[in-house]
Amino acid sequence: MRRTALSLLAVGSLVVGVAGPASAGDRGEPQAQVWVTTPDRAELLQQRDPVAFERGGSDLTTIVVDPNQRFQTMDGFGASITDSSASLLSALPAAARDDAMRSLFDARDGIGVSFLRQPVGSSDFTAEAEHYTYDDVAPGATDLPLEHFSIAHDEEQILPLLREAKRLNPAVKVMATPWSPPAWMKTTDSLVGGRLKDDPAIYDAYARYLVKFVQAYTSAGVPIDFLSVQNEPQNRTPDAYPGTDMPVAQQEKVILALGPLLKKASPRTKILGYDHNWQTHPNDAANTPPGEDPATDYPYQLLSGPAATWIAGTAYHCYYGNPSDQTALHEAFPTKGIWFTECSGSHGPTDTPEQIFRGTLTWHARTIAIGTTRNWAQSVVNWNIALREDGTPHLGGCGTCTGLLTIADDGTVRTDAEYYTIGHLAKFVRPGAQRIGSTSFGTTGWNGQIMDVAFRNPDGSTALVVHNENDDPRSFAVAVGDRSFEYTLPGGALATFTWPDSRALRDVPRQLDLSGATATASLASADAGLAVDGDASTRWSSGAAQVPGQSLTVDLGRPTLFRQVAVDSGDNLGDFARGYRVEVSTDGRRWREIAEGQATGQLTTVTVRPTLARHLRITSTATAGSWWSLADIRLYR
Template identity: 35%
Template sequence: MLTSCDPAISDVLEGETNVVEDQTNTGTTPPEPENSNVGLYLTTSNQSELFRLQTESLPLANNNSNFSISVDSDVTYQEMDGFGYTLTGGSALHLNNMGASQRADLLNELFNPEEGIGLSYLRVSIGASDLDAEPFSYDDLPVGQTEDLNLDHFSIAKDQENLTPILKEILAINPDIKILGSPWSAPSWMKTSNSTIGGSLRPQYYSVYANYFVKYIQAYQSEGITIDAITVQNEPLHDGNNPSMYMEANDMATFVKNHLGPTFAAENTQTKIIVWDHNADVTSYPISIFNDPAANQYIDGSAFHLYGGSINELSQVHDAHPDKNLYFTEQWVSSDGEFAGDLAWHTREVIIGATRNWCKNALQWNLVSNSQLEPHTPGGCTQCLGAITVDGNTVTRNVGYYIMAHASKFVRPGSVRIGSNYDADLPNVAFETPEGKIVVIVLNNSAVNKPFNILTSEESISTSLAAGAVGTYVW
């Protein structure tokens, strides 16, 4: 049984404490319930409990008529790569501006699985995202030069100001963390718009852009940073962001099969190629690329966001091509949101929904913002709330921190999703860790307190969650 909770993980606010109710047999002298060795980490919608290990022991399951979540470790699904966020340029800036000791403490809390919440997967932008102070690529040209076919001006110098130093400090804490790179745009001179905003990749630069990816991966490797995977284009059907680039499915297939894939093969680049990286409502995009055998051979899988469509639509991609992996790579939390609603929605749709629909990871959007929600590019997101807010050395943990902590600390890389029955009032997902532990994440999606049971082949328990509460149960 888990016996302690590092106070650095959870700042508990004043308020009513949620307790787990025992379900006891009726009778004149009820017997004392037998207790289990199951630990419960709890976050409540009123913030009285914030990812706090409950000290009251959970009773073994008793004879009752409450709904039961039946966990079956003999039914297995995908192996997990990890949970985390995007380390944007702005996130790295705020972290790098902290004092060295304060930053070290915060990074340890975020990335150490024993002493903190154990984030295990990061996404970074290839060049700028809209949460950098200004748009840039790794091959921006001096005035008067119109192309750079040999990429002689290629440089990751802007990343070396904040991003790569922070990544190195993270890797010192967790050398096995996986890093995914995603471009918001190719260099402007390669695009039909000649701008950081919109436009498509000119076909005459397909091979040059493939080499651009290789140079990026090699430049990061020279810094001691391995890029595990890349997506070909962030949100390829959204060309209004700054930066952004438009890319139809047939163009992405052509780029991958004739240029990026062969270039990776020729250079012996082991970085995975992932397509789509946009919303759940256009599953036809990645499926059409997978249907092209010449492109298919180079592609590991597809990535999704949930700004459109249903999370359950992701299983259509798995069903069409079960040999291809799925990833959930972005979902923002708005600064205008409220804790209870965001806790429930993101836990239900991202932590539970994405993993129940075959995703090997689950990532929220930006890891860090400041209280002014800066920096951002002109036209970039002005309401993107980080998982944590950092102002100087002052750190505030926001709802996105607790959403991710419920999975990242216990569902370690190599864990396998296992069978569990779903209920609209008690959405849940179950995993078996590499050490053989069972982890079950449950949301009370109703407006009332919900007693229920969790049945496993080991210890079964009776428990309850307050309305809107999230519990991670660890065997």
């Protein structure tokens, strides 16, 4: 098979992968294009030979992609052009800056960044000598009419870069977030720490301040799609950088004042609440003033209160908790969206660049690129889009943060791990894409297995992002309907597979919802319900070598019509039943057999005559030295 050439765009030491021409797979079976990044930098968004789908299944661990299952719609993927990032990019020679911007925002010559989260005023990543907002006045003075409001600071470097980003990628969406209101609005008369003054006039002024910002940016050619009212509102002790302790009650008051004004001034702009960690950090809880609620359920309170009418959903950060917290919130408030809006790579004081790249790539791949999107995130946004090797410039705050681009003192630009974790999404998953069903076996806790997430683009094409959590190469299969292909990824590698809409891949059986099902097993070695929880990263296991008669019984909760049974042993290699029998019952007492046979690999799919039953029993009929594991039992109609 002829290898497709990979074009390279060099900017100093910056190397950007560019998709080569698609292979003519439509003359036979459909083909998937493949791009890979490895932790040793041997491949950086490297396009490999395409791989063809073939009829039939595989004995390998199998990712089953199900386009019939639809989840959240994606808004985009990216980072932030902070004041620090803007100063570095602006200081580059014009040609190098243009190349760097193309590498970020152009979907062909770069990765197609499609979402930017912009600070409203100063953050810790500020290149200035002092922190600032857009309405700073002398100490002790106030400006309730906002007569001193101006975004002139941003016109120097930030806005020109934002306009260029939108020129390179018109689909870019922009979110805005303040780290602090102007000091004169706060109890401390300082941008660092403190709260808003609990005064209706201040809430009104702050709401008008945010609206004026949205209007000014829109007039400057950068419309604001999303707006939160406070970055990390539970961070009560910011380290020498702007921050505001904003309890739930104060955020509600701000949003209640802001909502009607924003609806009139900028109907496109959605308000996002919270904008902080998946869970309340213990330090934030410990710093709660005596007698006050630490609000460990902050987003739940916010979405249950009067401001919820104006809130499109919740924004989350990565610095404490787990992406699964997003799913818990989604289940509590299914009509409200979830956006993941900040996570920075970081490193220890003695880590080498090689260690930083490997650790950041693998953690961000499983936790951010895949973990957040499998848990309802509509965006994936890192922090700084560009920093120096030493994490500067910054004014207070993080001294070990990394960016998508690293800019050296001599003006050379290097793409780093966050560039690739975002790139494996942004380059191939278009705004408006929907996440679709795919079985995934890895976890955010690094269990050494295969983890993935899949998307259906507006043009009907599919993008599947796969991460090998093992340090050694792993082989697996990808199946869509009755076709599949096999692939091997190096240890720790991140890959994206794409394939166009194809008639051959449209005939996919419809998976049935088993959310009400319960299960029991003849061996109480593990929770049998893990086999029917719709999560292939969990499993029921026999806890003993296979012998005939071991069984798992499922109560579907109601009579259910199905034509296909998938018995998936997941990524626990060798733990499949060597022989099996499938029986059904309407009452749980009288059983009839509908299938039996031998299995040869991790996924066994049994097609039966249309069957109506409430109970399903799968029994092992052979002997083997390995345990019997069931990661997922699925029924299809």
